[in-house]
Amino acid sequence: MKILGILASHKEHGLNAELLDNVLDNVDEGVETETIYLENYDITPHKYHQENEVLDELSQKLMDADVWVFSAPTYWREAPGLLKNFFDCMRPKFVYFKENGDTIPGPFKDKHYLSLSSCYMSTTENFLTGITDETFKTIDRVMSAAGVIKTGEIVLPNTFGMKEIPQKKKDLCAKYGHKISQKQEKDDLTMKRYIQLFFMIAVMALVTMGIQVPLKAIMPMDNFWINYASFTVIFFVLLGAILHYVTFVKHRRR
Numbered sequence: 001m002k003i004l005g006i007l008a009s010h011k012e013h014g015l016n017a018e019l020l021d022n023v024l025d026n027v028d029e030g031v032e033t034e035t036i037y038l039e040n041y042d043i044t045p046h047k048y049h050q051e052n053e054v055l056d057e058l059s060q061k062l063m064d065a066d067v068w069v070f071s072a073p074t075y076w077r078e079a080p081g082l083l084k085n086f087f088d089c090m091r092p093k094f095v096y097f098k099e100n101g102d103t104i105p106g107p108f109k110d111k112h113y114l115s116l117s118s119c120y121m122s123t124t125e126n127f128l129t130g131i132t133d134e135t136f137k138t139i140d141r142v143m144s145a146a147g148v149i150k151t152g153e154i155v156l157p158n159t160f161g162m163k164e165i166p167q168k169k170k171d172l173c174a175k176y177g178h179k180i181s182q183k184q185e186k187d188d189l190t191m192k193r194y195i196q197l198f199f200m201i202a203v204m205a206l207v208t209m210g211i212q213v214p215l216k217a218i219m220p221m222d223n224f225w226i227n228y229a230s231f232t233v234i235f236f237v238l239l240g241a242i243l244h245y246v247t248f249v250k251h252r253r254r
Ligand SMILES: Cc1cc2nc3c(=O)[nH]c(=O)nc-3n(C[C@H](O)[C@H](O)[C@H](O)COP(=O)(O)O)c2cc1C
Pocket: 009, 010, 011, 013, 014, 015, 016, 017, 073, 074, 075, 076, 077, 078, 118, 119, 120, 121, 131, 159
């Protein structure tokens, strides 16, 4: 079992490095760890028919690890260019291409990842505006294309003038260090997702029927088809909204 830390900060020994160290220092006994600092690599795109030793080396390191931990500060409200360049250049390694140009997960499918980010913004501001969301979304988008499974997120807001990460965050890093040490061959959240989906549908159905009650005053709800059509439309809107929130909007902000 091996865990690979990928540091994408301008600072090799800054707060993101400290977050990453706190995760990797707390992995279970017997778990091997390694950190790569992206700035130490001359990462350039793969040119057709040309060897790219740097990409091959990074690709091998990714392949040798079971879990990847990305530690990337938020720059200009999004993922740092260093990480984006790494993702862009690694695209042919992350995915296979179909004849029509579509992509499918490549050789890293079913590995796992954890994302760490930080920002100067205060905890309250980040909670309200989600400055760090874009950083997490970029990582999620690429990992989803590569078929790599998410384990979680840790965010460190309020970093302006911060010298050391707070104990609360260190504890959270330690918790994740243990969590990612448990080797997971494939997405073991399937059962949890089915249970969540069941409760989501149960609540949405209840809310939909609740909304239908006052509609009786303006619509002939005794008519089966009107009842059915209004249920379908309300249910679809509510479920679409909640799925959008859970899938795209919800990120750790504190
Ligand atoms: C180029 C650059 C852009 C940044 N943009 C933002 C930003 O848009 N919002 C924010 O809250 N912090 C911003 N920051 C602050 C970083 O997120 C901060 O440096 C980081 O939290 C500290 O981590 P480090 O010690 O690993 O560098 C920026 C920092 C740099 C260097």
